[in-house]
Amino acid sequence: MDFSISPEIEALRRDIAAFVADEILPLESDPASYDAHENIAVEPLRRLRAKARDKGLWCLQLPEALGGRGIGRVGMAVCYEEMNRSIFGPVVFNSAAPDDGNMMVMAALGTPEQQDWWLRPIVEGKVRSAFAMTEPAPGGGSDPGMMQTRAMRDGDDYVVHGRKWFITGAGEAEHFLLLARTSDDARRGHTCFLFHRDDPGWQITRRIPIMGPEEHGGHCELVFDGLRIPSRNVVLGEGRGLKVVQTRLGVARLTHCMRWLGLAKRCVEIATEYAERREGFGIRLADRESVQIMLGTLCADIEVGRLLVMKAAWELDRGGFAQKEVSMAKVHVANLLHRAADTAIQINGARGYSKDTVAEWIYRYARQARLVDGADEVHRMILNRALAGEGRDFWRWDVAEAANA
Numbered sequence: 001m002d003f004s005i006s007p008e009i010e011a012l013r014r015d016i017a018a019f020v021a022d023e024i025l026p027l028e029s030d031p032a033s034y035d036a037h038e039n040i041a042v043e044p045l046r047r048l049r050a051k052a053r054d055k056g057l058w059c060l061q062l063p064e065a066l067g068g069r070g071i072g073r074v075g076m077a078v079c080y081e082e083m084n085r086s087i088f089g090p091v092v093f094n095s096a097a098p099d100d101g102n103m104m105v106m107a108a109l110g111t112p113e114q115q116d117w118w119l120r121p122i123v124e125g126k127v128r129s130a131f132a133m134t135e136p137a138p139g140g141g142s143d144p145g146m147m148q149t150r151a152m153r154d155g156d157d158y159v160v161h162g163r164k165w166f167i168t169g170a171g172e173a174e175h176f177l178l179l180a181r182t183s184d185d186a187r188r189g190h191t192c193f194l195f196h197r198d199d200p201g202w203q204i205t206r207r208i209p210i211m212g213p214e215e216h217g218g219h220c221e222l223v224f225d226g227l228r229i230p231s232r233n234v235v236l237g238e239g240r241g242l243k244v245v246q247t248r249l250g251v252a253r254l255t256h257c258m259r260w261l262g263l264a265k266r267c268v269e270i271a272t273e274y275a276e277r278r279e280g281f282g283i284r285l286a287d288r289e290s291v292q293i294m295l296g297t298l299c300a301d302i303e304v305g306r307l308l309v310m311k312a313a314w315e316l317d318r319g320g321f322a323q324k325e326v327s328m329a330k331v332h333v334a335n336l337l338h339r340a341a342d343t344a345i346q347i348n349g350a351r352g353y354s355k356d357t358v359a360e361w362i363y364r365y366a367r368q369a370r371l372v373d374g375a376d377e378v379h380r381m382i383l384n385r386a387l388a389g390e391g392r393d394f395w396r397w398d399v400a401e402a403a404n405a
């Protein structure tokens with residue numbers, strides 16, 4: 001097994017690290033850098049995005065033919081982690097959720113026409129996007145089989161009625177992916193559509209207030225009351241919606257983990273920096289074994305997360321589905337992020353509870369990680385299903401072909 005990365009990926013990582021250190025981190029301590037929802041404000045974001053693009057640090061996740069750098073999932077694992085050393089990082093490089101997942105799924109499954117009108121403006125940074133799947137009870141949440149939003153065929157169009165909620169970015173997005181039911185078939189009953197913000201027949205009824213900082217455009221509740229979508233805006237074909245979801249969420253869950261690892265490492269930095277200079281009862285915090293154990297445990301947990309993410313990324317890069325690997329990474333890293341922020345706050349004492357560091361920002365943000373893109377319990381259910389099917393083979397090693405085969 002080879003865990004080395006290519007010189008090209010290492011060069012990108014260094015460029016990202018320098019950009020984050022020089023251009024992005026200094027903004028975090030200036031209240032003027034924040035918008036009303038605790039994300040980077042529009043003006044500094046516009047300026048930094050232009051700079052990142054000029055340096056070729058833009059949409060790295062996409063194939064070169066579509067405006068990216070074609071670095072594969074393993075390269076993304078390295079680069080995304082580096083981007084999210086800053087809470088503002090990923091969006092500056094056009095690698096933040098939900099745009100990155102939306103771009104990747106349309107890069108993989110969109111027709112050339114769909115890529116041209118829907119995907120290209122997002123890649124160019126001209127518009128933002130949203131992915132509308134989850135519904136309030138009794139509709140589809142963890143179980144997409146409960147989806148109630150319907151798209152009824154009407155000539156060459158579909159007409160959509162229903163509700164969605166927690167749709168990240170919807171308040172500012174112009175381009176939407178929408179999951180709706182087109183039949184009651186359990187496997188082929190969902191269809192994925194593209195639509196534009198200006199299409200009539202739907203509205204945002206509220207931006208849902210949440211406990212943590214918000215992505216640009218918030219998390220919104222949407223009502224569809226006759227949105228008309230032409231059949232050319234169906235992704236992959238009628239009834240293939242769950243395939244689109246699988247394609248999108250597999251890698252999107254993993255990119256969350258890649259970014260969260262960057263935030264978890266930042267928490268270690270915040271903890272270490274204070275522990276090294278704070279003294280009490282005659283010694284530095286950094287010299288106390290109890291503090292060393294907290295930090296040592298965190299370091300090991302972060303490395304476990306990186307190995308899980310890398311294995312899943314490697315599996316995706318070689319064409320695998322990586323369902324088990326992604327689920328294990330998602331559960332581990334989501335919980336790790338929460339622990340990392342908690343540890344950073346604890347070691348910083350009252351300072352950790354203040355807004356003098358970003359540990360409290362990360363702490364509030366981290367709570368969503370255990371829910372979004374599949375709650376912990378759902379991923380554990382998936383793992384248990386795999387265990388039931390594979391038995392002891394759950395932990396099999398893949399055997400490489402013999403060198404002289």
Ligand SMILES: Cc1cc2nc3c(=O)[nH]c(=O)nc-3n(C[C@H](O)[C@H](O)[C@H](O)COP(=O)(O)OP(=O)(O)OC[C@H]3O[C@@H](n4cnc5c(N)ncnc54)[C@H](O)[C@@H]3O)c2cc1C
Binds near residue numbers: 098132142169
């Ligand atoms: C910040 C944030 C952003 C989001 N962004 C988007 C977005 O852009 N687009 C979108 O479509 N959705 C989005 N979501 C929705 C998210 O994907 C769902 O919250 C998630 O899939 C869980 O669905 P639910 O909230 O309906 O929970 P429910 O299905 O109501 O489940 C509630 C709880 O029940 C438990 N549970 C559920 N199933 C099982 C099981 N099989 N075994 C054991 N326990 C179980 C879990 O603890 C779960 O948290 C977002 C959510 C958050 C919090």
